Amino acid sequence: MRSYEEAFSAYWHPVAFSHELKERPLPARLLGRELVVWRTGSGVAVTQRYCAHRGADLCRGAVVEQGLRCGFHGWTYGQDGQCVHIPSQPSVPIPPRALLASYRATERYGLIWVSLAAEPAAPLPEWPELEDGSVATVALPLLDWNVSAGRMLEIVLDVTHLSWVHEGTFGNPAQQEVPPYDVERSPHGVRAQITYPALAPSIGGAPPKVDRTTLTYEVTYPFAVRLSFKPTLFFKHTVYAIASPWSEEKMRCFYFSSYHPNLKKMFPDIFVKSELAILEQDRLTAEAQHPKAHPLDFSGEVHVKADRLTNEYRRGVIALRLGHPVEGPAPD
Ligand code: FES
Ligand SMILES: [Fe+2]
Known part of the structure; x- marks a missing residue:
């Protein structure tokens, strides 16, 4: 292999x-x-x-x-x-x-x-909004984590961890069940959309408010994702996470956000602070996962329907790793 x-x-x-x-x-x-x-x-x-x-x-x-x-x-x-x-x-x-x-x-x-190859096997992701002047962007400091690029992508795509790992930032512990959702597959990636009752941070001692947020996940294989957030109370914004593999067990993630240019004065501060707190919750979880390498088959871990997005993503990455076409039956 x-x-x-x-x-x-x-x-x-x-x-x-x-x-x-x-x-x-x-x-x-x-x-x-x-x-x-x-x-x-x-x-x-x-x-x-x-x-x-x-x-x-x-x-x-x-x-x-x-x-x-x-x-x-x-x-x-x-x-x-x-x-x-x-x-x-x-x-x-x-x-x-x-x-x-x-x-x-x-x-x-x-x-x-x-x-590293003379002829790349796939094009770059298509993110036209970053080139037509319609959004402003802000980058986070580099995220050098002791995790495989595949595991990093999976924690970003994981729709079932929000209420657990992200308690205290935006996770809503009262929402544990994940309603059914669809995953679209293509040769270049996967896409899914969910709605999540995020908890907006409490301001001035008031109880936190539920902010129904639509999250749209769009992966470009192997390790890039665009994730847009459409909250009800907060500002619409999109994050881009691209994990760059240093080895099978270590990666550097490039992470940035786009948002409406009118928010330029206030958005970077809010975004960087809250996103770093959220990502630190993810890092502690992902760096402690075992095995560190992204599994190459579906036999070593247990998969349920609610995990469909990470299951489909993993299926695609395994196909690339093995040199097989990405199309094929979905995992059970
Ligand atoms: S020129 Fe001698 S080591 Fe580079
Ligand atoms: Fe997370």
Whole structure:
């Protein structure tokens, strides 16, 4: 069977928020590889992190006109990873092995995405509202969790944990039953919608109010989800969570929200504070799950109808992992 790294190398994964990448090269990690990301005149370049000469960390180097210059002896690499200059012997041909592995990179939705494969197996998610100027966005700090990317997505998609794990933030312990809901499947993802009687935080000692909220979950395989919230009392907003796999047991999640631009003054503060509290509840639960790796079949855990969204999502990820088409019978 293909390794985890091999199976998911063929997809786009984010490695940095665009706003973090300025003139300094940035370190990044993806599927067991250490990378360096830097800005070129025409876009973004991503190569292996360590210099082909003597293994220096290229994140300590500098971006110059010709490319990325190592700080140890000044060897300079173009965005295709090819060494273009060796200052200690400028008139001698450059050895063919003076080369860094380089990868495809693209910038979209305020993120830098990398595919370790020459030909990505699927396109990026389609989130047009982020490109037509109709919304403002705010990003959370990076979420580096000791969980597999698949388990991370599952806790975001889990409609049955809200009243348990999120007690004290928005969970409503009085609502334990999950009414039936549908899951739409496609070759690129899954989609579902539920209504949940969230508890809005109490203000000034008043009892918390029930805020009937419609949640719409839209996954793009393997590890991206757009989740929109339409509450009755609070502001409509949408969160985007993209788990970038470092290994089978560890990931970095890029998490941000979009909201109406008129809310720009107040929304970031409210959103960041409440979302961090909610995600900390999720982190404590997810990091303690066992096994850490996202299960590759349905036999080791027990599944019920209320879990349909996470079941369907897992079915799709297993298919990708095994190299099978995503279509097929739904799990029981
Ligand atoms: S180690 Fe990078 S130039 Fe020598
Ligand atoms: Fe959660």
